[in-house]
Amino acid sequence: MSQPSVMVDGDHSTEFDSTPAVSVRHLSKSYGDLIAVDDVSFDVDSGTVVGLLGPNGAGKTTLIKSMLGLVVPTSGTVEIEGISVHDDPTAAYGHVGAMLEGARNVYWRLSVRENLEFFAGLAGHRPSEVRERHDRLLDQFGLAEKADVAVNDLSRGMKQKVALACTLSRDVSVAFLDEPTLGLDVESSMDLRRELRRLADHDSMTVVLSSHDMDVIEDVCDRVLIVNDGHLVADDTVRNLVDLFRTQRYRLTLDALPPDATRTRLAESYGVDDDEWTTTGEGVEFEATLADGAELHALLGVLLDAGCAVHGVTSLDSDLGDAFLELTDRASPAERGRER
Numbered sequence: 001m002s003q004p005s006v007m008v009d010g011d012h013s014t015e016f017d018s019t020p021a022v023s024v025r026h027l028s029k030s031y032g033d034l035i036a037v038d039d040v041s042f043d044v045d046s047g048t049v050v051g052l053l054g055p056n057g058a059g060k061t062t063l064i065k066s067m068l069g070l071v072v073p074t075s076g077t078v079e080i081e082g083i084s085v086h087d088d089p090t091a092a093y094g095h096v097g098a099m100l101e102g103a104r105n106v107y108w109r110l111s112v113r114e115n116l117e118f119f120a121g122l123a124g125h126r127p128s129e130v131r132e133r134h135d136r137l138l139d140q141f142g143l144a145e146k147a148d149v150a151v152n153d154l155s156r157g158m159k160q161k162v163a164l165a166c167t168l169s170r171d172v173s174v175a176f177l178d179e180p181t182l183g184l185d186v187e188s189s190m191d192l193r194r195e196l197r198r199l200a201d202h203d204s205m206t207v208v209l210s211s212h213d214m215d216v217i218e219d220v221c222d223r224v225l226i227v228n229d230g231h232l233v234a235d236d237t238v239r240n241l242v243d244l245f246r247t248q249r250y251r252l253t254l255d256a257l258p259p260d261a262t263r264t265r266l267a268e269s270y271g272v273d274d275d276e277w278t279t280t281g282e283g284v285e286f287e288a289t290l291a292d293g294a295e296l297h298a299l300l301g302v303l304l305d306a307g308c309a310v311h312g313v314t315s316l317d318s319d320l321g322d323a324f325l326e327l328t329d330r331a332s333p334a335e336r337g338r339e340r
């Protein structure tokens with residue numbers, strides 16, 4: 001299946017007056033013969049949350065590490081808050097906090113506050129300078145009572161929150177988070193999602209996060225970038241992506257099974273094979289994937305001409321998962337519909 005060519009427009013710079021918080025241009029990274037990131041360009045506006053989504057090995061981590069200078073890109077440029085990371089890495093990365101390995105990054109034998117002070121100290125801040133900021137973070141993350149407890153003695157969700165708090169332990173405006181909710185139970189994951197949204201909405205934090213979890217992306221992100229085989233195959237809002245790939249899939253309920261000739265016609269013209277038909281309490285029903293409303297109209301015409309009583313037509317929604325599968329060349333909703 002070919003991928004849509006209209007989806008990717010990495011150059012959003014003309015749409016906004018202000019300097020983007022993150023600007024990536026023609027970024028590529030090869031490991032020997034393997035091109036892990038291939039000519040990727042996009043901008044991230046201040047105070048927005050952008051999700052990086054892609055199957056295993058798609059290049060998400062390499063992309064994040066290349067933006068952070070943790071691996072040296074083969075080519076391309078990255079600017080943070082308008083500063084080139086190549087020309088002035090200290091100034092550019094001074095704006096950035098990163099959480100790459102979740103709670104594995106923090107020191108489990110140190111207390112929560114000691115961790116915050118350690119990470120702020122790496123950027124040259126004395127504990128007294130950042131005390132107020134850390135008190136605020138501890139409050140916001142519900143960690144105030146645990147400030148003097150060793151991280152080792154905290155729950156998994158709390159450890160993850162400590163890792164996120166450490167990312168923000170000094171004054172940063174951009175956070176890169178690789179799989180921030182990995183391994184969390186639903187409640188802790190929801191908690192962290194709320195916190196990320198709050199950081200963007202109330203603190204104007206810019207967040208770039210990668211995740212395999214569609215729910216996290218749908219919940220938290222303003223925009224989603226889908227990476228496949230090192231390429232950016234989509235760059236759009238979650239809503240637009242879902243809408244773009246919304247299949248016109250319908251469930252139709254009839255009072256009785258139509259005559260053989262009508263079923264043959266439905267199979268040939270609309271992919272409604274014999275095994276699609278199920279018997280329900282009210283009669284029979286089947287699902288069909290149709291190109292548009294006109295095709296639905298035509299299908300209804302076939303049924304009505306055959307004297308069938310149609311009790312109901314239900315539109316079945318698609319979601320970000322369907323858009324993702326379509327863009328990464330997995331079976332599309334339409335194909336799945338036809339295969340059934």
Ligand SMILES: Nc1ncnc2c1ncn2[C@@H]1O[C@H](COP(=O)(O)OP(=O)(O)OP(=O)(O)O)[C@@H](O)[C@H]1O
Binds near residue numbers: 034056062
């Ligand atoms: N240090 C490395 N040396 C060689 N190849 C690497 C290295 N790091 C990553 N790769 C390869 O680059 C490709 C992209 O890997 P990357 O880890 O960026 O993908 P990902 O999208 O983050 O995957 P996952 O979702 O599984 O974490 C993969 O084929 C991977 O095997």
